[in-house]
Amino acid sequence: MSVVTNTTTIGAIDAPSRRNTELALVIFAVFISVFAYANVGLAINGELPSGMLGYGIGLALLGGVAHLVVRKFAPYSDPLLLPLATLLNGLGLALIWRLDQSERFQALKTFAPAASKQLLFSAVGVGLLVVVLVALKDHRLLQRYTYISMVLALFLLILPMFFPAVNGAKIWIKIPGVGTIQPGEFAKIIITVFFAGYLMVKRDALALASRRFMGLYLPRGRDLGPILMVWAFSILILVFETDLGSSLLFFGMFVVMLYVATERTSWIVFGLLMSAAGAVGVATFEPHVQQRVTAWLDPFAGWGKEDASEQMSKSLMAFGSGGTLGTGLGQGNSDLIGFAANSDFILATVGEELGLAGMMAVLLVYGLIVERGVRTALAARDPFGKLLAVGLSGSFAIQVFVVAGGVMGLIPLTGMTMPFLAAGGSSVIANWALIGILIRISDTARRPAPAPAPTSDAEMTQVVRP
Amino acid sequence: MNKPLRRIAIFCGVLVLALLIRDNWLQYVRADELNGHKYNRRVQIERYAHERGDIIVDGNPVTGSVETSGSDFKYKRVWKDGPMWAPVTGYSSQAFDASQLESIEDGILTGNDDQLFFDRTLSMVTGEKKTGGNIVTTLDGAAQEAAFKGLGSKKGAVAAIDPRTGAILALASTPSYDPSVFAGNSLKDSDARQKLLKDKDKPMLNRALRETYPPGSTFKVVTAAAALENGLYDDIDAKTESPLPWTLPQTSVQLKNEGAIPCENASLREALRWSCNTVFGKMSDDLGNEKMIEQTEKFGFGKEIFTPVRSDASIYPKDNRPQNAMAGIGQASNRTTPLQMAMVAAAIANDGKLMQPYMVAQRQAPNLDVIHNHEKEQLSRPLSGENARKVQQMMETVVSKGTGTNARIDGVTVGGKTGTAQHGLDNSEKPYAWFISYAKTDSGSPVAVAVVVEDGDANRDDISGGGLAAPIARNVMKAVIDGM
Numbered sequence: 001m002s003v004v005t006n007t008t009t010i011g012a013i014d015a016p017s018r019r020n021t022e023l024a025l026v027i028f029a030v031f032i033s034v035f036a037y038a039n040v041g042l043a044i045n046g047e048l049p050s051g052m053l054g055y056g057i058g059l060a061l062l063g064g065v066a067h068l069v070v071r072k073f074a075p076y077s078d079p080l081l082l083p084l085a086t087l088l089n090g091l092g093l094a095l096i097w098r099l100d101q102s103e104r105f106q107a108l109k110t111f112a113p114a115a116s117k118q119l120l121f122s123a124v125g126v127g128l129l130v131v132v133l134v135a136l137k138d139h140r141l142l143q144r145y146t147y148i149s150m151v152l153a154l155f156l157l158i159l160p161m162f163f164p165a166v167n168g169a170k171i172w173i174k175i176p177g178v179g180t181i182q183p184g185e186f187a188k189i190i191i192t193v194f195f196a197g198y199l200m201v202k203r204d205a206l207a208l209a210s211r212r213f214m215g216l217y218l219p220r221g222r223d224l225g226p227i228l229m230v231w232a233f234s235i236l237i238l239v240f241e242t243d244l245g246s247s248l249l250f251f252g253m254f255v256v257m258l259y260v261a262t263e264r265t266s267w268i269v270f271g272l273l274m275s276a277a278g279a280v281g282v283a284t285f286e287p288h289v290q291q292r293v294t295a296w297l298d299p300f301a302g303w304g305k306e307d308a309s310e311q312m313s314k315s316l317m318a319f320g321s322g323g324t325l326g327t328g329l330g331q332g333n334s335d336l337i338g339f340a341a342n343s344d345f346i347l348a349t350v351g352e353e354l355g356l357a358g359m360m361a362v363l364l365v366y367g368l369i370v371e372r373g374v375r376t377a378l379a380a381r382d383p384f385g386k387l388l389a390v391g392l393s394g395s396f397a398i399q400v401f402v403v404a405g406g407v408m409g410l411i412p413l414t415g416m417t418m419p420f421l422a423a424g425g426s427s428v429i430a431n432w433a434l435i436g437i438l439i440r441i442s443d444t445a446r447r448p449a450p451a452p453a454p455t456s457d458a459e460m461t462q463v464v465r466p
Numbered sequence: 467m468n469k470p471l472r473r474i475a476i477f478c479g480v481l482v483l484a485l486l487i488r489d490n491w492l493q494y495v496r497a498d499e500l501n502g503h504k505y506n507r508r509v510q511i512e513r514y515a516h517e518r519g520d521i522i523v524d525g526n527p528v529t530g531s532v533e534t535s536g537s538d539f540k541y542k543r544v545w546k547d548g549p550m551w552a553p554v555t556g557y558s559s560q561a562f563d564a565s566q567l568e569s570i571e572d573g574i575l576t577g578n579d580d581q582l583f584f585d586r587t588l589s590m591v592t593g594e595k596k597t598g599g600n601i602v603t604t605l606d607g608a609a610q611e612a613a614f615k616g617l618g619s620k621k622g623a624v625a626a627i628d629p630r631t632g633a634i635l636a637l638a639s640t641p642s643y644d645p646s647v648f649a650g651n652s653l654k655d656s657d658a659r660q661k662l663l664k665d666k667d668k669p670m671l672n673r674a675l676r677e678t679y680p681p682g683s684t685f686k687v688v689t690a691a692a693a694l695e696n697g698l699y700d701d702i703d704a705k706t707e708s709p710l711p712w713t714l715p716q717t718s719v720q721l722k723n724e725g726a727i728p729c730e731n732a733s734l735r736e737a738l739r740w741s742c743n744t745v746f747g748k749m750s751d752d753l754g755n756e757k758m759i760e761q762t763e764k765f766g767f768g769k770e771i772f773t774p775v776r777s778d779a780s781i782y783p784k785d786n787r788p789q790n791a792m793a794g795i796g797q798a799s800n801r802t803t804p805l806q807m808a809m810v811a812a813a814i815a816n817d818g819k820l821m822q823p824y825m826v827a828q829r830q831a832p833n834l835d836v837i838h839n840h841e842k843e844q845l846s847r848p849l850s851g852e853n854a855r856k857v858q859q860m861m862e863t864v865v866s867k868g869t870g871t872n873a874r875i876d877g878v879t880v881g882g883k884t885g886t887a888q889h890g891l892d893n894s895e896k897p898y899a900w901f902i903s904y905a906k907t908d909s910g911s912p913v914a915v916a917v918v919v920e921d922g923d924a925n926r927d928d929i930s931g932g933g934l935a936a937p938i939a940r941n942v943m944k945a946v947i948d949g950m
Contacts, residue, residue, distance in 0.1 A: 104538070256477075260470045303505050313505060319492045320500020321508050333508050333538075356493035360486055367482035374475040378468055386467050390474055397478040401485060410488040 018079035019071045025083030026063040033059055033090025036329055040098040043330030051115075055097065058119050059090045062126045073133040074443035078376060081442065084369045085435045088420035089122050089428065091362070094329070095349050096423045099342045102335035114342055114423040121425035125432030132436030139441045143384050146197030150230055153191035156183035157237045170241040184246045185430035188253075188395055189437070191234065195254060196387035198227055199261035203383065207262040219262075227254075235278070242288050245406075245414030249398050251275055256394040257387055260377075289412075296412035308413065311337060311345070315407045318348040319359075326355025342423040344415055347407045362421075363404065370397040373438050379445035389441045392434050507538065514539035514560055519575040519598030519832065521555050521567060524607045527600070529555060537651060543568070548644035550614040553623075553637050553672045554605055554825065556775070557645035562659060566672065566775045567601065567825070568645075574599040574829050574837075581838070585831045599837070602828035604633035608945040609913070613638035616938030622899075622919035623673035625804040626942050629812035629904060629911045631842040632821030634773060636915070636942055637805075639673040641665075675777035678801035679918055682885030683931065684900045685796030686746045687857060688810055690734055692761035693749050694853040702734040702856050712744040715787040721747045738860045739868035741884065743795045750794020755785055758794065764848035765810050766820065767802070773825050780806035796885060807902045807916035813846075814861065815881070815904035815911035818854035820845045861903070870901065872936035875944050879906040882939065884931030896921050901935035905943040913946040915939045 034056040041049030063086040070077055097115035105111050136142070142149075160183060163173045172180045199206070205223040231254050235247050255271030283289045295302055295309035299316055302309025318334045321327070332352035337345045351359045373393025380386045399416055406413035417424050419431040492500070502509060518541060520527035528551045531541040543558040545551055556566025564572055573579030577586065577598040589596060606626075613624035617640040626636035648659035662670050671677060693699050699706060710730035711720045721743050723729050729742035737745035750758055762768065762782040771777040780802035785793060792798035805823065813820035822843040829838040849857065861881030864870045870882040882903030889895055904914035917935040 256474055260467055260474060263467065263470050300503070300505060316492065317500050317503055317506040317508070319489075320497045320503070321506065322493055323497040323501065324494060333511060336507055351489070351493060356489060359489050359493065363482055363485050363489065367479065370478045370482070371475060374471060374478060378471050378475070383467060386471065390471055394474060394478065397481055401481040404485045405488065408485070408488050408492055410484065 017075045019067075019075060022070065022079035022082055023067055025079065026067050026086050029083045029087035029090055030056065030060045030063050032087060033094055036091060036094035037097065039328070040094060040101065040330040043328055044098075044101050049097075051097070055093055055115070055119060058123070059086070059093065062086070062089070062122055066126050066129055069130045069133050070439060074439050076446040076448070077439040077443035078372050078446070080368060080372050081435055081439050084365050084372070085420060085432065088362075088365060088369075089125075089432075091350075092346070092418075092421035092423075092428075093118055093122070095346055095421065096342050098330050098353075099335055099346075099349065101330070102341075104335045105341075108339070110339065117425070118423050118428065121428045122432070124425070125429040128429055128433045129436035129439075132433055133440060136437070136440050139385055139388060139437065139444060140382060142193050142388065142437075143197050143200070146194055146201075149190045149194040149197070153187045153194060154230070154233060154237075156187040156190065157234050159183050160241055161237070165242075171243045171246070179425065182424065182426035184243060185426040186433075187234075188246070188249065189392065189430060189434055191230075191250065192253065192257075192388060192391035192395060194230070195227065195257045196384055196391055199257055199387055200384045202227075203261040206258070207264055227258075239282060239286075242286065243415070244282070244289060244292070245399075245402050245416035247278075247282075248275075248402055248414060249395055249416070251278070252398040253391055253395040257391045260390050261383075261387055292412040292414065296409060299409060311340065312409060312413055314338070315345055315348045316409055318345075319351040319408060322352035322355045322359070324356045326351075326353050326358055329353045343417050344403070344413075344422065345407050346418055346422045347404055350421070351408075363400075366396075366400045366404075366419075369393070369435075370400070372442075376438055376442040376445055380441055381445060385441045385444060389438060392438055396431075396434065510560065511538045513576055513578075514541050516577060516596045517541050517598065518543060518558065519577065519600045519830075521551075521571075521575075522600055522602045523551070523554075523605045523610070526607075534650065539651060543649045544646050545644065548646050549642035550610060550638070552642050552645050552670075553639040553674055554603065554610075555645065556672075557649070559645070559649050559651070559655065559659070561651035561655060562648060567603075570774050571601045571826065571829070574601060577832055581829070582831055585833060585835070589832070597832045599832050600828075600830040600834070601826055602830060604628070604631075604635065604825050604827045604840075605637065606635040606946055606949060608949050609636040609942050610638060612636070612941040612945040613915075613917075613938065614640070614642075616917075616941050617919070620919050620934075621667065621673075621921055622917065622935075623677065623804045624915065624917050624938060624942060625674045625808040626913055626915040626946070627805075627808045627812045627821075627823055628946075629816035629821065629914045632812070632823045632845070633827070633842075634805075634823055634825040635913060635946055637672075637674045637825070639671070641667050641669045643669040672775075673918070673920075674804045675773070675775060676803070678778055678780060678803050679898050679900075679920075680798075680887040680889055681796035681800065681802045681807060682887030682898060682900045683741045683743075683796055684807055684810075684883045684885035684902045684916075685794070685800065685802070686738055686741065686885075687814065687861065687883050687902065688762060688765060689746045689750050689753075689758070689794045690738060690860060691765075691814070691849050691853065691857055692753055692758055693734070694856055695761060695849055696753055696757050698749065698752055699734055702860055705731045705733055706737065706745055706749070708732060708737070708742070708745040708748055710744055712748050714747070714791055715751055717788050719788070721791070734856075735860045735863050738883065739863050741869055743797075746795045747791045751787060751791040753794075755787075755790040758782060758790060759784065761848065762800075764820075764846050765813060766806055766845060771805065771809075771823060773805070773823050775825070777805045778803050796887060804916045804918050807900070807918075808914055810848075811882075811902040811904045811916060812911075812914035813848045814854050814857045815906065815914045816854075817851040818847055818849035820848055858906075865903065869932045870903065870936050872932050873901065873903050873940040873943075875905060875940060875947070878943075878947055880904070880940075880943065881906070882936065884936060886930050897930065899930045899934040901931050901939045903936070903939045903943065905947055907947065907950075912950060913943050915942045917942075 037052040100113040206219045259267040295312045299313040314337045334349040334352045377389035405411040417427045517531040530544045534542045539560045556568045558564040558568035575598045613636040624638040648655040727740040782800040793800040822845040869884045885900030887898040899919040902916045
């Protein structure tokens with residue numbers, strides 16, 4: 001917290017807003033991304049890509065507009081969030097564009113270049129960020145919509161059940177003329193608003209009005225009941241839609257927020273026990289999950305037999321082939337992974353073409369976004385803001401862990417997208433909105449307290465008489 | 467709420483740390499293993515990303531690389547006269563790996579061999595396009611062509627060696643296959659390979675190195691060598707103690723000769739000239755199983771031979787007396803490869819010194835620098851010079867006025883031995899026609915050859931070996947001598 005402590009005698013000193021730092025970092029992020037384009041073009045075609053200027057200007061415009069809006073509407077916000085998101089989005093665009101150039105992809109019947117669409121979606125995402133910053137003067141406004149959020153989130157989660165499954169998961173809805181949308185990405189943010197609003201009100205009841213049972217504090221049913229139900233409901237929906245990654249994400253986010261709200265470690269224990277039970281339960285009756293688990297345990301055993309395992313081993317080989325420094329952008333063969341190479345498996349391209357060094361840098365960028373989010377939560381002055389910020393950044397962290405851990409074989413693959421990097425409209429739009437909310441909370445948190453009106457008492461004691 | 471928040475911050479940090487550790491594990495610790503994994507297509511992509519070096523015969527490549535499109539693999543292997551050279555080169559396929567010389571010398575041919583390290587580093591600095599090195603073979607194009615054309619549509623094999631050095635001059639096997647038909651990785655290539663694998667004539671079998679046949683009467687040369695070496699007989703024109711009829715030891719079976727030939731107490735020279743089963747059967751029995759094994763091992767039997775392409779081991783087994791007697795005329799359980807019989811002929815022609823057979827004369831770096839030169843090497847000494855010359859005289863008689871007259875070349879001394887090997891249950895199948903021989907000029911013997919034709923159709927021993935196999939051997943020898 002960089003709030004300058006005021007005394008009544010000395011006027012409030014403006015806290016440093018760090019907007020110029022942010023601008024410099026955004027320029028740097030755009031520069032890195034344009035450099036990545038040039039790299040891909042030179043590696044694949046031996047010349048600077050013709051689209052480089054277009055993508056560069058597009059990205060610079062996005063970062064620039066976002067920066068100006070932040071400068072105007074959230075002047076005290078965290079200076080790192082926007083540049084980090086811009087960097088990931090720009091890198092993602094370069095990576096997707098690189099995969100668009102793949103001859104193997106172009107030979108596929110289903111191939112459609114994704115980079116230009118991704119730029120469009122990024123623009124929509126930044127637009128949403130602008131809307132959030134302009135319309136949401138104070139994040140506490142969201143508190144009013146606690147229960148509407150709940151209804152909206154559940155609605156969004158149920159919606160895909162009425163649409164056909166794509167690649168084994170029912171997480172998409174198809175709107176003719178617009179394309180496919182993954183409502184779960186938006187539900188993630190909206191349900192965080194509900195959890196934050198509800199837990200803020202009930203946190204004392206949850207923490208204190210509880211009975212001790214076997215060393216754990218169990219809250220009363222009327223306090224925990226509603227939230228437990230909403231949560232269980234969303235998990236159930238996701239399980240039916242075979243969207244495992246999101247189930248894990250919602251569960252993790254719920255436990256984190258409950259723990260922060262109640263300050264009771266018992267929730268962590270509870271959460272771990274329940275997730276273990278849930279995982280075993282789901283794994284016993286879902287063949288989809290069993291497949292993923294076997295593919296995780298021995299990725300090469302199922303070579304040529306099942307898709308999940310083959311994808312997994314191809315991903316591992318992509319990472320291995322990258323080695324320490326990588327093959328260089330455009331010079332790897334990560335497109336061997338197939339249709340999911342630019343969405344779920346985009347990190348494999350990072351791993352292969354940018355190597356261990358690039359991969360660690362990207363992971364650290366994600367880590368930085370998460371930690372700036374948690375930092376925002378720490379700095380926030382109101383419990384709702386704290387809960388919302390920790391919920392959003394916690395879910396972001398879990399998503400990054402689940403996806404990156406999945407493609408690197410650390411945990412079973414669950415099929416989510418890497419925020420900002422992966423091709424996919426819903427994901428990039430929702431994550432820009434998420435960054436928007438975090439920026440808004442951080443602005444409120446870091447804004448210097450208004451100078452109190454001088455009181456007559458103070459005036460008097462301050463008089464120094466000669 | 468700040469205390470749990472700080473803990474959450476640590477938790478998130480741990481998640482990222484776990485990812486970082488896992489990433490290091492994958493991309494640093496396991497990188498080589500994953501990069502070289504057998505399922506990793508990048509290995510093949512890299513392998514076919516550059517022009518493969520060539521296998522060279524008589525200064526000209528018999529292989530080549532063509533650029534292909536529509537696949538990950540940029541270059542495809544092609545062969546000139548594929549079926550003729552397949553037993554020498556083996557195949558190299560984008561989808562089905564490589565075999566024989568293409569496989570053994572893969573490091574040089576792809577340019578990835580450690581011996582090429584400096585060359586590779588240098589071209590990396592100079593920005594030169596990466597290509598593979600070359601393998602210069604010892605083969606003689608004319609001899610190979612004579613062998614391949616001679617076999618024609620018949621099933622069989624030819625192996626020819628330069629007795630003085632051990633250099634392999636011809637290595638033919640029929641029916642053969644064109645490795646080009648499955649050098650790519652399309653469905654068509656896969657089908658072509660399946661068809662070859664299913665073919666009951668086994669076109670992909672390298673009969674010259676990988677098939678063992680009963681050697682038939684050609685083995686009598688070995689038995690004669692053993693008799694001379696062990697002092698059983700000394701003078702090749704002195705009468706032997708060979709009764710006719712002769713009964714196989716420990717049995718009541720009488721060993722037969724093919725036709726009414728003068729075999730009773732025949733001298734070694736006459737016995738070989740007429741190919742007397744009784745004389746050589748008894749000789750093998752007199753020497754005993756152990757001495758016979760000893761002699762064959764000196765000729766290279768009993769272990770695989772690497773030329774560097776592996777050749778199956780030829781065997782003269784431990785056996786009981788009647789079997790040993792039969793093995794002495796190449797008619798029991800002893801089996802030899804054509805290469806082995808060519809080595810026998812070569813050792814005799816080279817006055818008893820057996821040279822290590824080889825077919826790679828030089829390995830060249832992509833810039834044609836020679837990185838390895840084969841030095842001729844003596845493998846063993848199966849006969850003394852004196853005894854070798856005695857066997858030579860006997861074999862020369864076979865060609866000049868015996869069963870091998872079809873191998874005669876004007877103005878050249880040729881020694882040889884025919885053979886027809888019965889096989890199958892009760893000799894029901896068509897016999898194999900054999901011929902081993904060598905040619906000799908003033909400067910020693912430049913070529914020894916072994917020919918086997920699988921579908922030798924014959925009623926009488928030897929005539930078919932002389933009829934079917936000898937002309938092929940003659941043409942191969944003539945091709946070598948004419949090329950000198």
